[in-house]
C-alpha cells in the first residue's frame with residue numbers, strides 16, 4: 593500500500609581526518625588566506641588519504657545514519673549513492689557501499705547530479721517510499737573531489753573538500769518531505785566539467801597531458817546562475833508545499849560560497865541568522881554538502897521536531913534542487 597508521505601528517520605556524516613588549511617594552500621599556489629576567506633568564506637577543508645575512495649566515506653556515513661534510524665544494515669531495501677566521483681566507473685559506488693556496510697538485502701544504484709545529488713537522491717527515495725516499492729531507503733551523498741582537483745589551479749583547488757552524508761528515508765504519518773523541486777539545464781554543461789576519462793575522451797597520454805581529468809569551472813558564470821537557480825527553486829518548493837517563508841526556521845543551502853549563500857538569502861528576503869553555515873570547516877563537498885550541513889544542524893540543536901526547514905542546492909549540469917521538510 594502506498595504511504596502518504598516519507599521523511600528522514602536517521603542521519604550521519606563522515607569526513608576524512610586530514611585538514612588542509614588556507615595557510616597550507618598559500619604554500620601550494622599563489623593565494624592568501626585573506627582572499628579565500630573573503631571571496632568564499634572557507635577556512636579549511638578535509639582531504640581523503642591516498643588509497644581511499646568515495647565509498648569509504650559513504651559507508652562510514654551510512655553506518656551512522658542507519659544506526660541513528662534504529663535500524664540494521666540488513667533492514668535497508670535500497671541504496672542510492674549520489675556521487676560524481678565514484679571509486680571507479682564500474683561497479684557503482686552504491687554497490688561498493690552495500691558490500692562495506694553489509695546491506696545484503698538492498699538494491700543499489702548511483703545517481704549523478706553533482707552538488708545537487710543529495711536533494712535529487714532524497715526526491716527519488718521519497719517517490720520509492722510513497723509508491724510502496726521500498727520501505728527503508730538509504731540515500732548517500734558522497735564525493736572525494738580531491739582526486740579530480742588540479743592542485744596547481746588556484747581558481748578551483750581552494751574551493752573543494754571531501755566528505756559524505758547519509759539519510760535513511762522511511763514512511764511517516766505526519767510531517768516529513770512536504771515538497772521537492774529538481775531541475776536541470778544541460779545548455780550550461782561546459783561551465784563545470786571533468787572532460788577526460790569518460791567514453792567521449794577515454795584516458796590517453798594526450799588527455800593526461802592536457803589535464804582533462806581535472807575539474808574545470810567557469811566560477812563567475814556559475815556564481816550568477818547558482819544564485820538565481822537556488823532562490824527560484826526555494827520559492828517553487830515553498831509554493832508547492834503551501835509554506836510561507838516566515839514559517840521556515842532553518843535554510844540549509846549548498847555550501848559552495850558564502851557570497852552565493854548571502855545573495856540567495858537576500859533575494860528570498862530570508863533572515864541570515866536562520867541560514868546554516870559550515871563551509872568554513874569543509875569547503876564545497878559537492879553531493880555531501882547539504883547532507884553534512886543538515887546532519888550538523890540537527891546535532892547542534894538548530895532543528896527541532898515539527899520545524900519546517902528548506903534545503904537548496906546547485907551544481908554541474910547545470911542542476912538544482914530544493915526541498916521543504918517538516919522535521
Ligand code: UT7
Nearest residue numbers: 622623624627707746747750811812814815818848849907
Ligand atoms: O558547487 C558547484 C557550484 N560552484 C560554485 O557555486 C562556485 C561558484 N563560483 C564562485 O564561488 C566564485 O566565482 C569563485 C570563488 C570561484 C571566484 O570568485 P570571483 O569573485 O568570481 O572571482 P573571479 O573568478 O572573478 O576572480 C577574481 C580575481 C582574478 O584575478 P584578476 O583577473 O582580477 O586579476 C583571479 O585570477 O581573483 C583571482 N583569483 C584568486 N586570487 C587569489 C582566483 N582564484 C584565486 C585565489 N587566490 N585562490
